[in-house]
Amino acid sequence: MAENILIIGGGPAGLHSATLLAELGVNVSLVERESYLGGNPKKFKYKFLFPDMQPADDVIGELIRKAESNANIKVYYSSEISDFKENGKKFDAAIKSVAGSETKTFDSVVVATGFEHFDPARDAKYSYQLFDDVIDIKDLERMMGENNFVRPSNGLPPRNVAFILCVGSRDRHIGNQYCSRVCCTVSVKQAIELREHFPDCEVYIFYMDIRTYGFFEDLYWQAMEEYDVQIVKGRIAEITSGPGNTVVCKGEDTLLRGPFEIPFDMVVLASGMEGGAQSPEMAKKIGIELDEHGFLKPQNITLSPFKSNKDGVFLAGACTGPKAISDSIVEAGAAAMNAYIYAVKNR
Numbered sequence: 001m002a003e004n005i006l007i008i009g010g011g012p013a014g015l016h017s018a019t020l021l022a023e024l025g026v027n028v029s030l031v032e033r034e035s036y037l038g039g040n041p042k043k044f045k046y047k048f049l050f051p052d053m054q055p056a057d058d059v060i061g062e063l064i065r066k067a068e069s070n071a072n073i074k075v076y077y078s079s080e081i082s083d084f085k086e087n088g089k090k091f092d093a094a095i096k097s098v099a100g101s102e103t104k105t106f107d108s109v110v111v112a113t114g115f116e117h118f119d120p121a122r123d124a125k126y127s128y129q130l131f132d133d134v135i136d137i138k139d140l141e142r143m144m145g146e147n148n149f150v151r152p153s154n155g156l157p158p159r160n161v162a163f164i165l166c167v168g169s170r171d172r173h174i175g176n177q178y179c180s181r182v183c184c185t186v187s188v189k190q191a192i193e194l195r196e197h198f199p200d201c202e203v204y205i206f207y208m209d210i211r212t213y214g215f216f217e218d219l220y221w222q223a224m225e226e227y228d229v230q231i232v233k234g235r236i237a238e239i240t241s242g243p244g245n246t247v248v249c250k251g252e253d254t255l256l257r258g259p260f261e262i263p264f265d266m267v268v269l270a271s272g273m274e275g276g277a278q279s280p281e282m283a284k285k286i287g288i289e290l291d292e293h294g295f296l297k298p299q300n301i302t303l304s305p306f307k308s309n310k311d312g313v314f315l316a317g318a319c320t321g322p323k324a325i326s327d328s329i330v331e332a333g334a335a336a337m338n339a340y341i342y343a344v345k346n347r
């Protein structure tokens with residue numbers, strides 16, 4: 001008899017885990033709280049993915065297509081786990097949807113509850129939601145995805161744009177002292193896209209450190225050398241309104257050691273990643289550990305980053321910490337295979 005495995009979350013990690021397991025003949029129940037699959041890339045209409053600018057729709061669309069077309073996967077849209085109990089080495093979970101509630105017994109579980117974008121309105125110095133022309137990287141991604149990148153205040157193309165890095169990350173005042181890993185690379189990618197789209201638009205990036213790790217460093221050099229993006233080591237203290245419907249970045253150039261005040265048509269905040277909204281509730285229901293930032297805590301970060309502290313429950317993707325989609329896919333494979341091994345061993 002085929003194994004039954006529960007996957008919670010239909011973003012890139014959950015989709016990839018589901019497809020791999022289904023290809024092994026497993027009966028997969030994929031529970032997604034939204035009415036659609038694809039997670040944040042779908043929700044915020046990401047346009048291109050770094051490092052090679054693959055259209056996000058192609059990548060996420062392929063993951064969705066594989067999951068939706070596999071007869072071994074039952075997708076529960078707009079659904080949640082309303083009850084969860086251990087049953088020996090197995091698990092009884094109640095899945096609540098608009099159609100009602102269904103309780104099933106599962107051999108193992110993969111939790112892939114993803115992440116949330118940090119809300120920059122929580123830090124008043126950035127004036128997010130105060131000025132129309134201050135947006136963040138997810139807003140920009142959505143605008144680009146809709147082919148509608150203009151100044152929200154007047155509908156015109158911007159003449160200059162500033163990116164501000166480390167918004168809501170590496171910030172003890174906010175409570176997120178960790179680095180979100182991907183926002184440097186996303187910002188550099190978006191700066192290149194802006195320069196391609198609007199060759200006359202000046203683009204600045206204000207940074208504490210540039211962390212375009214690994215091969216993503218190529219994008220950083222490309223941005224400077226081929227696209228003339230101005231990359232300035234500086235801290236922004238405040239964003240205020242400026243003359244002629246501009247927004248002014250006030251800060252300090254920490255290399256030249258001098259204050260600056262520069263008016264921009266638009267400011268883009270590189271907001272970081274926080275734990276998934278569902279993760280605390282799922283952690284409580286399932287009985288798995290959550291860290292102090294709202295991410296799910298692996299049992300051993302080095303040896304088994306895909307394993308929770310509870311036998312038979314595995315973790316995949318950005319629910320355990322900030323990471324790129326490619327890393328989520330790798331982890332989803334590891335979580336799926338370990339969920340399968342656990343299920344087979346405890347038949």
Ligand code: SF4
Binds near residue numbers: 178182
């Ligand atoms: S990836 Fe870059 S922008 Fe994001 S938190 Fe780390 S250093 Fe800051």
